[in-house]
Amino acid sequence: MTQATISQTICVSGWTSTMRPSSSVTTALKVRQLSTGYSYNGDTSTADYEEDHLISLELGGAASAEANLW
Template sequence: MRSTQRLASAITATALTVAGLALTMGSARAATCSASHLPLPDPICQPGAYNPDVTQSTIESTICVPGWTKTVRPPVSYTNPLKVKQIGEYGYSDTDTADYEEDHLVPLELGGAPRDPKNLWPEPRYGDQPAASKDSVENKLKTAVCDGTVQLDAARSAIATDWTTALSKVGIG
């Protein structure tokens, strides 16, 4: 089983290298982003970014339309190479891409910028605050924005600052 995983990693590394991306293994390279902020991204590297098409006045035709995020979600052909690059930038010792979700800090559900690297980061799928916990916060904030109990800018600011406290910051629980 372990040799199969190594082979899959080698194939991925080869494919990404052929695509013009260098795969950095472990701590062979100095990190440019700090993992010390986990479960949050480094705010210098990923401060968040907004989709200019999503405003308080456009939510009824954008984020509040079921399935709208599918129309703006970037393909894995874009996010996977970015994930590899950012895993290296964070200096994560675990370089298995399956252990990370290339996550939007400001989620698409709240009008986060779909392709801006300042809004995408390799969020670990393990630890005290796994990716699924953030997904629940995102869904609750979107519901509150779409039902009018929270303003879009307040929800975006709260989640970009600290998703672990975003619900309490906007007064929902």
């Protein structure tokens, strides 16, 4: 994405839904996080957690970067 293409990318309604990582990516990340002890009261069910972007996609956050998913 560049300044010249911004009107065709992030300024289009629904654009972020095309950029979100697949559930296979986020589930694998949850498994790694939960295996390191990152859980609530010992709950290690990946279905009970949701990854969120620290810097939103609308603001230019990296869609699949582990450092941007928490």
